[in-house]
Amino acid sequence: MRFFCGIDGGATKTSCLIADESGQIIGLGLSKSSNISIVGVKTMLDNVKMALDKAVKEAGIATGQVDLIFVATAGGGSECRRRLIGQSLRKLGFSNRVYVDSDATAALMATTLGKPGVVTVSGTGSIVLGLDEDGVYHRVGGWGYLIDDEGGAFHMGREALRYALMAYDGRGGETALIERIPEYFNVNSIVDVVDLISLKRIGVVEIASLAPLVLRLWKTGDRIASIIVRRSCLELVRATSAVIMKMKLRRPLVGVRGGVFEGDADFTELFFRLLKRRAPSIRRSRSKFKPVFGALLLAYKEAGRPLSRRLMKNLFESAFSRAHVREAVLLHG
Numbered sequence: 001m002r003f004f005c006g007i008d009g010g011a012t013k014t015s016c017l018i019a020d021e022s023g024q025i026i027g028l029g030l031s032k033s034s035n036i037s038i039v040g041v042k043t044m045l046d047n048v049k050m051a052l053d054k055a056v057k058e059a060g061i062a063t064g065q066v067d068l069i070f071v072a073t074a075g076g077g078s079e080c081r082r083r084l085i086g087q088s089l090r091k092l093g094f095s096n097r098v099y100v101d102s103d104a105t106a107a108l109m110a111t112t113l114g115k116p117g118v119v120t121v122s123g124t125g126s127i128v129l130g131l132d133e134d135g136v137y138h139r140v141g142g143w144g145y146l147i148d149d150e151g152g153a154f155h156m157g158r159e160a161l162r163y164a165l166m167a168y169d170g171r172g173g174e175t176a177l178i179e180r181i182p183e184y185f186n187v188n189s190i191v192d193v194v195d196l197i198s199l200k201r202i203g204v205v206e207i208a209s210l211a212p213l214v215l216r217l218w219k220t221g222d223r224i225a226s227i228i229v230r231r232s233c234l235e236l237v238r239a240t241s242a243v244i245m246k247m248k249l250r251r252p253l254v255g256v257r258g259g260v261f262e263g264d265a266d267f268t269e270l271f272f273r274l275l276k277r278r279a280p281s282i283r284r285s286r287s288k289f290k291p292v293f294g295a296l297l298l299a300y301k302e303a304g305r306p307l308s309r310r311l312m313k314n315l316f317e318s319a320f321s322r323a324h325v326r327e328a329v330l331l332h333g
Contacts, residue, residue, distance in 0.1 A: 001020055001021060002020065002021040002067045002303075002305075003018055003019070003020055003021070003026075003059070003061060003065055003066045003067055004018070004019055004020075004021070004066070004067055004068055004070075004296065004299040004300050004303060004305070005017065005018045005052065005055065005066045005068070005069040005070065005296070005299055006070050006072070006106070006292055006293070006294070006295030006296030006297070006298065006299045007034075007048060007051060007052065007069065007070065007071045007072065007073075007292070007295055008072050008073075008103060008106055008290070008291040008292035008294075008295050009033075009034030009035060009036075009044065009047070009048060009071065009072065009073030009074065009076075009103065010033065010034070010035060010074075010103065010123065010124075010291075011033055011035040011038055011074065011123060011124035011125075011204075011205060011208070012032075012033055012124075012205070012259070013030060013031065013032060013033060014030065014031045014032065014033065014034040014047045014048060014050075014051045015028075015029075015030055015051065015290070015291075015292035015328055016028065016029040016030070016031075016048075016051035016052050016054070016055040016292070017055065017292055017293065017295070017296045017325075017328075017329070018055045018056060018058075018059045018061070018066065019296055019315065019318070021305065022311070022314055023310070023311045023312070023313070023314025023315040023318060024314060024318050025296075025315065025318040025319060025322075025325055025329075026058070026059040026060070026061075027054075027055035027056060027057070027058040027059030027060075027061075028054070028055055028058060028324060028325050028328055029050070029051040029052060029053065029054030029055030029056075029057075029058065030051055030054065030328065031047040031048075031050040031051040031054070032047050032050075033047060033205075034047040034048050034051075034073055035073065035074045035124070036073060036074065036081065036085070037074055037144065037145075038124075038203075038204055038205060041084070041085075041088060044073070044085075045085075045088050045089065045092060048071065048073075048089070049092060052069070067097065067303055068097045068098075068099065068299050068302055068303040069089075069097070069098045069099070069299065070099045070100075070101070070106075070295050070296070070298045070299035070302060071085065071089070071098065071099070071100045071101075071295070072100075072101055072102065072103045072105055072106035072107075072291060072292075072294070072295040072298070073085065073100070073102075073103050074102070074103050074125065076100045076101050076102045076103065076105075077101055077102030077104070077105065077139075081100070082100045082101065085100045086098050086099075086100050097302075097303070099298070099299070099302045101298070102127075102129070102142075103121075103291060104119065104121055104127045104129040104139070104142060105129065105137075105294070105298065106291040106292070106294035106295040106298060107119045107121050107129070107257040107258070107291040107294060108129045108130070108131060108294065109291075109293075109294030109295075109297050109298055110257065110287060110289040110290060110291050110292075110293050110294030110297075111253075111255030111256075111257060111285050111287050111289075111294070112131065112253055112255065112285060112287070113287055113289075113297070113307075113312070114297065114301075114307055115131075115253060116130075116131050116132055116133045116247070116249060116252075116253070117130065117131060117252060117253030117254065117255065117285065118130040118131075118240060118243050118244060118247070118252055118253065118254045118255070119254075119255050119256070119257055119285075120236055120239070120240045120254065120255075120256050120257075120261075120271070121142075121256070121257050121258040122151050122152050122153070122232075122236060122256070122258040122259075122260035122261050123152060123153060123257075123258035123259045123260065124145070124149075124152055124153050124154050124204065124205065124208045124259070125142060125144070125145055125148075125149035125152040125153075125154060125155075126141055126142065126148075126149045126150060126151040126152035126155070126235075126236060126239070126258070127139065127140075127141045127142025127149075127239075128140045128141055128142075128236070128239040128240050128242070128243045129142075129243070130243040130244070130246070130247045130252070132246075132247040132248070132249065133249070138243050138246040138247055139243070140239040140240075140242045140243050141239045145204060150232065150235035150236075150239075151232045151233065151235040151236035151239070151260075152208070152232075152258070152260065153208035153209070153210075153211035153259060153260050154204055154207055154208040155232060155235075156208075156210065156211040156214050156215075156228055156229070156232050156260070157207040157208050157209065157210035157211055157214070158207055159214075159228045159231075159232075160177050160181060160210050160213070160214050160225070160228060161181065161190075161193065161197075161207065161210070163175055163177060163224045163227075163228065164177040164178045164181050164190050165190060165194070167224070168189075168190050168191070172224070173223055173224050174223075174224075175217075175222055175223065175224035175225065176217055176220075176222050176225075177213075177214070177217065177222070177224060177225065178190055180213055180217065181193055181210065181213070184210065184213055185202065185206075211259075211260055212263060212264070214228050214229060215229060215260075215263075215264050215266075215267060219266065229267065229270075230270075233267065233270050233271050233274060234274065236271055237271065237274045237275050237278060240254065240275055240279075241275070241278045241279055244279050244282070250281065251281045251282070251283050252279070252281070252282050252283065253282075253283050253284075253285050254272075254275070254279075254282045254283070254284060254285060255284070255285030255287060256268055256271065257290075257291060262331055262332065272284060288330050288331045289319075289329060289330060289331070290328070290329055290330065290331060292328065292329065293315075293319065293329050296315075297315075
């Protein structure tokens with residue numbers, strides 16, 4: 001019996017699925033972040049190994065029995081990162097075939113299930129990835145939180161801090177962010193938040209966690225929050241439109257993934273409404289699978305196992321059959 005493993009390394013958690021050659025999901029493992037840009041190489045490797053160890057334990061097999069491991073993680077699309085992560089995993093004793101790629105690749109597979117299409121990801125960062133009819137990938141964005149990632153949660157949180165400080169200085173519009181951000185971090189003023197950032201007690205993940213607050217204030221009519229949300233959404237629309245133009249599909253299939261979209265249906269609807277104005281012919285993906293499911297499909301694909309109807313049917317049924325697997329594999333709503 002052959003076994004396949006898909007791992008999705010996100011900014012907040014790492015998910016690992018193991019399935020057999022017939023499409024039965026037999027193991028699930030979860031651990032903390034394995035985003036190498038946020039936690040570094042050592043912690044990333046530790047958390048990938050922890051998730052895998054939990055999954056093989058539940059599956060009742062040894063790690064060495066896994067035919068192929070597909071690791072999808074932020075930054076995994078670059079040749080340098082791919083080589084670094086692959087070599088590091090082998091040093092940990094992974095004798096298995098290990099493939100490393102971008103987390104966006106797994107998100108795209110989960111969205112289109114192998115068909116040509118586009119995924120727009122807004123998590124801690126943001127990226128848009130498309131696959132055309134010739135099997136060629138097209139990417140826009142995702143160049144990291146320091147210089148890019150507009151429309152992601154970190155971008156929203158950073159903008160919220162910037163506008164709150166402008167309001168504090170008297171050089172920007174009034175906004176509830178000036179009170180709500182200090183409340184969120186349990187300090188007295190926005191200046192105290194700046195101190196925490198300087199002391200590195202608030203970092204990328206904490207700033208990104210402000211995005212839901214911005215989205216809530218948007219819905220109350222806060223003008224500054226509305227500016228941040230609309231501009232963020234427009235940046236995602238521009239990036240998605242750029243990928244669609246490159247792909248030259250008549251009726252492109254488009255889906256969304258990432259915590260910003262998954263946590264706020266109104267933001268998702270705004271995105272599709274604005275995108276339809278630029279690309280009226282798009283079709284909206286109805287797939288509800290999370291990127292870890294896409295990583296598992298990519299493991300089969302890299303191992304040369306065709307994604308047949310029978311295999312996909314078994315995987316779907318297996319994903320729905322157990323509550324804890326269903327929770328890990330399927331989006332809410």
